Amino acid sequence: xxxxxxxxxxxxxxxxxxxxxxxxxxxxxxxxxxNFYVESIEQLEKSGKLLDGEAQKLTExxxxxxxxxxxxxxxxxxxxxxxxxxxxxxxxxxxxPECQMEASRGYYGKHWFIDTPLELKGRGIELIKKYxxxxxxxxxxxxxxxxxxxxxxxxxxxxxxxxxxxxxLLD
Numbered sequence: 001x002x003x004x005x006x007x008x009x010x011x012x013x014x015x016x017x018x019x020x021x022x023x024x025x026x027x028x029x030x031x032x033x034x035n036f037y038v039e040s041i042e043q044l045e046k047s048g049k050l051l052d053g054e055a056q057k058l059t060e061x062x063x064x065x066x067x068x069x070x071x072x073x074x075x076x077x078x079x080x081x082x083x084x085x086x087x088x089x090x091x092x093x094x095x096x097p098e099c100q101m102e103a104s105r106g107y108y109g110k111h112w113f114i115d116t117p118l119e120l121k122g123r124g125i126e127l128i129k130k131y132x133x134x135x136x137x138x139x140x141x142x143x144x145x146x147x148x149x150x151x152x153x154x155x156x157x158x159x160x161x162x163x164x165x166x167x168x169l170l171d
Contacts, residue, residue, distance in 0.1 A: 124154030
């Protein structure tokens, strides 16, 4: 019967070029500096100063740093003190204001969809459902809230009485 012998594998140490570039990419402050470091990866790889796989790791680190630099600065959350519609754009760093209702436009523009913990009644307001945990993939703040379909005219009356947040996405 054969016996398998496991030889200890020596951990491959990172090259000094990898260590240095990794640290420089992490602290890069501008896109121009980051681009210079990313170009240096290619030069180090051609000259053989990087070990196998290190160029790919550094390139990925540079890509992640670019994405981090491209994120917009968060905009302060708008305080909803009075009734009305408060729009926010998450793609530009906008944060959702704390409002009594959340609104989204219907596909054809004839209705609004309102999510709220409040009980609404009136002409042009139709209860669709009460949200449950199974309606969401992960934990959501709207569990127990009501979803309504509201006509344009009823929405005009609601925004005179309540604060409503609306997510405005860029196309």
